[in-house]
Amino acid sequence: xxxxxxxxxxxxxxxxxxxxxxxxxxxxxxxxxxxxxxxxxxxxxxxxxxxxxxxxxxxxxxxxxxxxxxxxxxxxxxxxxxxxxxxxxxxxxxxxxxxxxxxxxxxxxxxxxxxxxxxxxxxxxxxxxxxxxxxxxxxxx
Numbered sequence: 053x054x055x056x057x058x059x060x061x062x063x064x065x066x067x068x069x070x071x072x073x074x075x076x077x078x079x080x081x082x083x084x085x086x087x088x089x090x091x092x093x094x095x096x097x098x099x100x101x102x103x104x105x106x107x108x109x110x111x112x113x114x115x116x117x118x119x120x121x122x123x124x125x126x127x128x129x130x131x132x133x134x135x136x137x138x139x140x141x142x143x144x145x146x147x148x149x150x151x152x153x154x155x156x157x158x159x160x161x162x163x164x165x166x167x168x169x170x171x172x173x174x175x176x177x178x179x180x181x182x183x184x185x186x187x188x189x190x191x192x193x
Contacts, residue, residue, distance in 0.1 A: 053165045057158050064154030071147030078140030085130040085137065092129060096121050 100120045107115040127134065178185040 053161060053168075057161050057165065060154045060158035060161060064151045064158060067147045067151030067154060069151075071144045071149075071151055074140045074144030074147060076144075078137045078142075078144060081133055081137030081140065085133050086126075089126050089129050093123060096123055 103120065104115055107113075107119070173189075175188045176185070177188055
């Protein structure tokens with residue numbers, strides 16, 4: 053039983069560590085993509101403003117709408133990275149839950165082991181050569 057406790061505790065620690073790393077990596081990916089998208093929007097706006105000022109200075113009218121750059125939506129801009137980030141966060145949460153379950157199992161097995169160590173057990177026995185039988189009282193250690 054000590055081996056099971058050790059296995060559950062080790063597995064739980066590994067899952068918790070991997071889950072935390074996955075959540076941090078996924079969150080960092082999503083935060084970086086948001087920052088890059090904000091920079092992208094600002095640069096598109098600056099480019100359009102500069103082009104509009106140049107066009108009005110040279111042609112005295114506003115530029116045609118088709119000449120200005122169009123913004124992509126966030127999903128299209130961040131397209132495979134945002135999915136990897138989301139999957140990393142979800143996978144990390146799943147690993148965290150598995151790790152917590154293993155830690156909980158380790159505590160449960162540890163409690164059962166402690167309980168068994170403190171209880172008396174009665175074991176029937178029969179020794180054929182001596183034609184003797186009865187109950188053995190044993191304290192488990």
